[in-house]
Amino acid sequence: MKKPTIAISWNSSCGGCDESIIDIEERILDIAQKVEFVFWPCAMDFKYSDIKNLPDADIAVSLINGAIQNSDQERTVKLLREKSKIIVAFGSCACFGGIPSLANLTTSAKIFVQSFFKSPTVHNEEDIVPLSECTEGHYSLTLPEIHKTVSTLDMVIEVDYYLPGCPPTAKMVAGVIERILDGDLPEKGNVLAPEKVLCASCNRNATKPDNIKINEIKRIHEVIADPELCFLAQGILCLGPATRDGCDYPCIKGNMPCTGCMGPVTGADQGAKMIGTLGGILCAENEKETESLLSSLVDPAGAFYRYSTGASLLGRKREEG
Amino acid sequence: MSPDFKPRIIAFLCNWCSYEGADRAGGQKLPYSATVKLIRVMCSGRVDPQFIFDAFRKGADGVMVLGCHPGDCHYRNGNMNAMRRMVLIKKMLKTFGIHPDRVKLDWVAASESRRFQQVVNDMADRILKLGPLSLKGCVKEVVEL
Ligand code: SF4
Ligand code: SF4
Ligand code: FES
Numbered sequence: 001m002k003k004p005t006i007a008i009s010w011n012s013s014c015g016g017c018d019e020s021i022i023d024i025e026e027r028i029l030d031i032a033q034k035v036e037f038v039f040w041p042c043a044m045d046f047k048y049s050d051i052k053n054l055p056d057a058d059i060a061v062s063l064i065n066g067a068i069q070n071s072d073q074e075r076t077v078k079l080l081r082e083k084s085k086i087i088v089a090f091g092s093c094a095c096f097g098g099i100p101s102l103a104n105l106t107t108s109a110k111i112f113v114q115s116f117f118k119s120p121t122v123h124n125e126e127d128i129v130p131l132s133e134c135t136e137g138h139y140s141l142t143l144p145e146i147h148k149t150v151s152t153l154d155m156v157i158e159v160d161y162y163l164p165g166c167p168p169t170a171k172m173v174a175g176v177i178e179r180i181l182d183g184d185l186p187e188k189g190n191v192l193a194p195e196k197v198l199c200a201s202c203n204r205n206a207t208k209p210d211n212i213k214i215n216e217i218k219r220i221h222e223v224i225a226d227p228e229l230c231f232l233a234q235g236i237l238c239l240g241p242a243t244r245d246g247c248d249y250p251c252i253k254g255n256m257p258c259t260g261c262m263g264p265v266t267g268a269d270q271g272a273k274m275i276g277t278l279g280g281i282l283c284a285e286n287e288k289e290t291e292s293l294l295s296s297l298v299d300p301a302g303a304f305y306r307y308s309t310g311a312s313l314l315g316r317k318r319e320e321g
Numbered sequence: 322m323s324p325d326f327k328p329r330i331i332a333f334l335c336n337w338c339s340y341e342g343a344d345r346a347g348g349q350k351l352p353y354s355a356t357v358k359l360i361r362v363m364c365s366g367r368v369d370p371q372f373i374f375d376a377f378r379k380g381a382d383g384v385m386v387l388g389c390h391p392g393d394c395h396y397r398n399g400n401m402n403a404m405r406r407m408v409l410i411k412k413m414l415k416t417f418g419i420h421p422d423r424v425k426l427d428w429v430a431a432s433e434s435r436r437f438q439q440v441v442n443d444m445a446d447r448i449l450k451l452g453p454l455s456l457k458g459c460v461k462e463v464v465e466l
Binding site: 294 | 369370371373374375377378391401402403404405406407408409410412413414416417418419456
């Protein structure tokens with residue numbers, strides 16, 4: 001019998017998601033015996049045409065990581081959608097835009113200026129900017145066009161399952177691949193992780209007072225954190241209340257607060273939920289006090305939407321006051 | 322701004338004070354801007370910031386939260402939670418390039434029908450000046466350089 005085929009693809013991402021698949025260690029060998037890889041640009045040499053030549057819906061599952069930010073990524077994921085039975089948005093960039101979607105808080109034109117002219121590591125005497133098309137002798141050369149807005153995968157193609165995490169832990173990855181091979185999958189559209197927030201299973205939950213009150217927002221690098229007390233109770237920003245459970249809280253165990261990499265639970269907007277939490281625990285009785293308490297929170301969007309700007313209800317930055 | 326811009330403003334009113342105030346304004350036939358649509362909630366503290374973002378997402382040009390005056394909240398400190406959240410919301414809106422005046426928190430007591438009329442009409446004027454918001458969100462467009 002023909003082995004089920006699997007494709008792994010990346011878009012705007014750091015490579016960590018591909019790495020997390022390799023991180024499942026010897027289990028990947030078991031898996032490699034059961035499946036056949038037909039596409040994995042990060043690890044093996046396949047071409048776009050290899051996929052194009054397949055019949056429709058031939059690939060059992062495509063694990064797609066990264067946000068969508070240019071025309072080439074869009075073309076590849078659309079092709080994978082045609083050729084795959086199941087599409088998994090793999091990792092928080094594919095699910096919610098991830099770190100690359102922080103670009104939605106500025107403009108692509110500004111990013112170009114920064115990257116090609118202003119960045120201190122750039123030396124561009126001839127003012128060369130990449131064009132999407134140019135002619136060199138007899139050849140017409142093309143480059144992908146960059147999108148104005150960084151999108152989540154499901155804004156571009158239909159997604160069947162979501163596996164969040166930055167990156168998803170090896171345990172989550174191995175679990176999901178096994179579930180897919182066993183055909184043990186929930187209804188389409190589901191997130192393959194628990195539908196509750198991190199605080200629910202965090203080992204510091206027991207030390208969280210019923211009524212947290214904080215009169216200072218401390219940044220983790222400015223303090224020596226207590227290794228047992230709930231971070232929020234210490235006045236250290238922790239995104240546990242606005243973040244999905246399922247990672248086994250490695251950060252908390254390492255005495256670092258959660259920065260929210262699993263993204264929000266279904267239907268929630270991570271930034272809005274974190275505003276809700278923080279608004280309830282600050283010791284401030286009027287706007288002035290609140291503002292001064294929040295002065296150390298210099299970048300609320302970067303702090304609350306670090307991994308989910310692309311999915312924010314507020315959309316992308318526009319120009320207004 | 323197009324001359325036929327009709328703002329869409331959503332106002333969340335706490336059941337115990339502000340909604341009573343609005344009701345009284347109605348009883349007294351005090352006219353107020355028809356651009357403001359009222360939604361009754363139990364307390365201003367019940368207004369999850371997501372309700373506000375969602376309203377913008379679904380086409381609101383402005384969102385108000387009206388509650389009991391400080392010290393008068395029927396759940397003791399719901400209105401203070403609303404106040405602190407509103408400061409954060411304004412900060413967040415700014416980073417997305419949305420004018421912070423598109424949200425407004427204010428206090429209206431059950432007896433203050435005229436105050437209700439005033440704050441609502443002021444908001445309607447402000448939003449009329451700011452123009453439509455139309456959050457399109459993440460529609461991808463190709464950059465022309
Ligand atoms: S706020 Fe952070 S440290 Fe506290 S219980 Fe939640 S996840 Fe754990
Ligand atoms: S604790 Fe938070 S930041 Fe750390 S892995 Fe879990 S979800 Fe991600
Ligand atoms: S009951 Fe009116 S604001 Fe809380």
